[in-house]
Amino acid sequence: MEYIVTDQFSDSSFLQLNRLIHEYPQAVEHIKTAEMSPEENEKRADSQFADSINRKFPIDTPGHAALSRLYMEKQAGVEQSVIATCDKALELFGISLDLSAVEKVAADDSEDYLLPDIRRLRVKTASDVTNAAEAIQRNYKSMDIDSRAKASLNLVKKAVAHEVKLPTQILKFAGTTMCDTRVLRDWVLARSERTTDPALHYGYTKLAEEAHQLPRFISDRSDLIKVAAAIHELDEAAGLGKYYDRTLLDPLSTVFNTDKVADEMMEVAGQQVPLDRLLAIDGDIYKDLVGDDLAAEFLDGNGEVDPEQFKVIWPTIPFDLQKALLAQGV
Numbered sequence: 231m232e233y234i235v236t237d238q239f240s241d242s243s244f245l246q247l248n249r250l251i252h253e254y255p256q257a258v259e260h261i262k263t264a265e266m267s268p269e270e271n272e273k274r275a276d277s278q279f280a281d282s283i284n285r286k287f288p289i290d291t292p293g294h295a296a297l298s299r300l301y302m303e304k305q306a307g308v309e310q311s312v313i314a315t316c317d318k319a320l321e322l323f324g325i326s327l328d329l330s331a332v333e334k335v336a337a338d339d340s341e342d343y344l345l346p347d348i349r350r351l352r353v354k355t356a357s358d359v360t361n362a363a364e365a366i367q368r369n370y371k372s373m374d375i376d377s378r379a380k381a382s383l384n385l386v387k388k389a390v391a392h393e394v395k396l397p398t399q400i401l402k403f404a405g406t407t408m409c410d411t412r413v414l415r416d417w418v419l420a421r422s423e424r425t426t427d428p429a430l431h432y433g434y435t436k437l438a439e440e441a442h443q444l445p446r447f448i449s450d451r452s453d454l455i456k457v458a459a460a461i462h463e464l465d466e467a468a469g470l471g472k473y474y475d476r477t478l479l480d481p482l483s484t485v486f487n488t489d490k491v492a493d494e495m496m497e498v499a500g501q502q503v504p505l506d507r508l509l510a511i512d513g514d515i516y517k518d519l520v521g522d523d524l525a526a527e528f529l530d531g532n533g534e535v536d537p538e539q540f541k542v543i544w545p546t547i548p549f550d551l552q553k554a555l556l557a558q559g560v
Contacts, residue, residue: 235307237286238264238297239271248348250300254329257300258349263293265365266372280316287312289319296320296327303329344381344388351381356392359385363400370403371474375462375481378403379455402486405451405458408502413487415441417479418461424478425468433464447488447502458485496544499553508544509535515558520551 236246251258271288280287280298287298299316302308320327344351344362351362362385370378382404389396401407415438422434437460448454461481465471474480479487496505513533517525524547528539544552 235281235284235286235305237301238266238288239268240286241301244348244350246301250303251349254300254303255349256328257296258352260296260325260327261293261300262352263291264297265293266369268372280319281309281312287316289316292320292323292325295323296325299327300329344384345377351385353385353388356394359389359392359394359396362388363396366403367397367399370480371471375455375459378482379405379458398489399483401489401491402483405455405482405486406491407486408447408449408488408490408504409454409457409485410447410488411441411444412446414457414485417484417487420478421461421465421468421470424470424473427468430464430468437461437464445501447490447504449502454485458482461485496541498544499549499556501556503556505537505541509537509540511535511555519555520547 238247241247274285274288274290276282276285278288278290279285280289280295280302287302289295289298295316299313299320302313302316340346340349342352342354343349344353351365353359353362362381366373366378366381366385373381382400383406385400386396386404386406388394398407418434418438418441422431422438425431425434437457441457458481461484465481470478478484490504496503496508498508513525513529513535516529516535519525524543528536528543530536
């Protein structure tokens, strides 16, 4: 009987990893440094795999060797010579990987993980936040959009709790930044020019047309994640993933394409406008627009806009006056 052998780079949904971690939680400490980048895996020499013939089970670092050995457990198709090679690597790295005792995973610590379902990316301290951000940025190409967005969003929450500032790329992955639909349209059209398949070209063009009909800035995360997923599906069919970070942005960065988070935006006559743009408008313009008395409620003694007062007062400004401000090219 021929068996299908799975390692960490062929377990695309991490279903096997999830099962193994729940069965052998004591292995987590040894595998947490393993990186899951397919691109880096392709660069490895044959000799850096326990199964050098099939290029499976990398053993070039302690984390990779431990993770490879974990995947070998209870797989009937793994040759004993491959297991022996991996065990030798673990011995050289000074790792004693106990896979004999089955322990129960504590249910109450799942919230420590950015991806609790598969117990990956554990974050408990401020330094863990920084390390997790770096790990996601290194390995994001090997993560599906949902996992990347979920891990990044959970990391944003951890960063707030630990008062750590995150890179903009993580905020974009998390879907906490705004979408500039003009930028979105341009990147989608750029994709349409990369494919000769009529159906895919039509798909990109249609999506670009729909983006053109949207308000300039939008922030509905659930809807934007769906747009990113649609782009990802088209990109996979068109084989455009190889261009990410070179001549194309990845789907999440294509959609969440500004540095503005939602609370840095204000609604003006139904459209999202960056708050700093509204704060930069001359106070005299606001006086002409809403009158001296009302403007005085959010202008300071120097005639400049007070950010906190403005955020309170602006939503009460009549719609027609807000629309008049938009007409001035804000």
